[in-house]
Amino acid sequence: MASCDPSANDRMQVQVASLLSGVSAHGDQHLAEVERDLVQMDVLLDEAIKKLCASFMAIHQAIGMQQETLDSVLSAGSTAPEQSERLQALRDEISRHVGAAVTGLQFQDMTSQLIGRMVQHLAGLRDVFGALGANGTAALPESGSEEMLAMLDRISDRVGARCSELNGLARSTVNQRHMESGDIELF
Amino acid sequence: MTKTILAVDDSGSLRQMLSFSLKAAGYGVIEAVDGQDGLAKAKQQKVDLVLTDQNMPGMDGLSLIKALRGMANYKSVPILMLTTESGDDIKAMGKAAGATGWLVKPFDPARLTEVVKKLIG
Numbered sequence: 001m002a003s004c005d006p007s008a009n010d011r012m013q014v015q016v017a018s019l020l021s022g023v024s025a026h027g028d029q030h031l032a033e034v035e036r037d038l039v040q041m042d043v044l045l046d047e048a049i050k051k052l053c054a055s056f057m058a059i060h061q062a063i064g065m066q067q068e069t070l071d072s073v074l075s076a077g078s079t080a081p082e083q084s085e086r087l088q089a090l091r092d093e094i095s096r097h098v099g100a101a102v103t104g105l106q107f108q109d110m111t112s113q114l115i116g117r118m119v120q121h122l123a124g125l126r127d128v129f130g131a132l133g134a135n136g137t138a139a140l141p142e143s144g145s146e147e148m149l150a151m152l153d154r155i156s157d158r159v160g161a162r163c164s165e166l167n168g169l170a171r172s173t174v175n176q177r178h179m180e181s182g183d184i185e186l187f
Numbered sequence: 188m189t190k191t192i193l194a195v196d197d198s199g200s201l202r203q204m205l206s207f208s209l210k211a212a213g214y215g216v217i218e219a220v221d222g223q224d225g226l227a228k229a230k231q232q233k234v235d236l237v238l239t240d241q242n243m244p245g246m247d248g249l250s251l252i253k254a255l256r257g258m259a260n261y262k263s264v265p266i267l268m269l270t271t272e273s274g275d276d277i278k279a280m281g282k283a284a285g286a287t288g289w290l291v292k293p294f295d296p297a298r299l300t301e302v303v304k305k306l307i308g
Binding site for chain 1: 196198199200201203204207208236241242270271272273278282286287288289290291293294295296297298302305
């Protein structure tokens with residue numbers, strides 16, 4: 001029987017070890033790439049929000065000055081009622097858009113929290129892959145199915161422990177699925 | 188006299204939007220980057236209202252509220268939590284810690300200033 005053949009046993013052990021270390025190395029490599037991209041995305045979003053906020057503030061300031069200028073021009077001469085109404089309507093419209101922009105510009109606070117949590121989970125997953133590959137060929141039992149089973153048990157225990165740690169990672173703090181303003185409750 | 192609000196949030200853009208909205212409504216704003224910084228600034232200068240985030244590195248919002256409520260001059264100062272979190276459990280913890288109200292992010296400047304005005308005028 002093949003299972004009693006010492007050379008077949010040896011080959012199987014080598015293949016199992018090779019499979020484990022392959023899954024571990026490839027898994028870790030892909031996760032490292034994802035982690036790098038997420039960190040880069042966080043940096044880009046941070047820089048983008050700084051630029052957006054700076055431009056928003058500058059535009060708001062310029063509009064304020066433009067309105068002051070218009071007010072002084074209008075107060076100097078006679079203004080038709082319809083012109084005054086039109087200007088007030090424009091002010092109200094600008095004010096609504098400013099409010100909406102302030103709400104929208106808060107996106108980065110949430111995306112940053114979500115990215116931070118994803119990076120934590122990726123680090124946890126990399127630990128799981130690390131535990132899977134911790135038994136390289138150097139740690140292989142010399143022979144025997146019992147030793148092989150014991151080694152797989154140890155790997156399984158380590159992976160299980162890492163998976164438990166992963167489950168215990170920080171809970172999600174961002175459940176928003178849109179950028180409409182949230183509820184307000186006074187106690 | 189201008190009323191002063193302490194805005195505590197680890198997000199720079201959020202602090203900027205808070206500051207912008209509250210200043211436009213006529214309030215003075217002091218910014219703090221986390222709970223510890225918020226507590227230090229609240230000790231330096233008595234403020235009229237505190238707006239704090241919950242999840243921040245170091246001292247979180249709930250711990251800040253507890254620390255402020257332990258200070259004689261902050262026993263009755265309104266403290267609003269402004270956070271992404273909206274679960275009933277965490278809200279109950281906020282209420283028990285001494286929060287005056289709970290605002291879920293993102294905020295709308297008009298609604299925020301309306302609440303602030305209701306609390307401190």
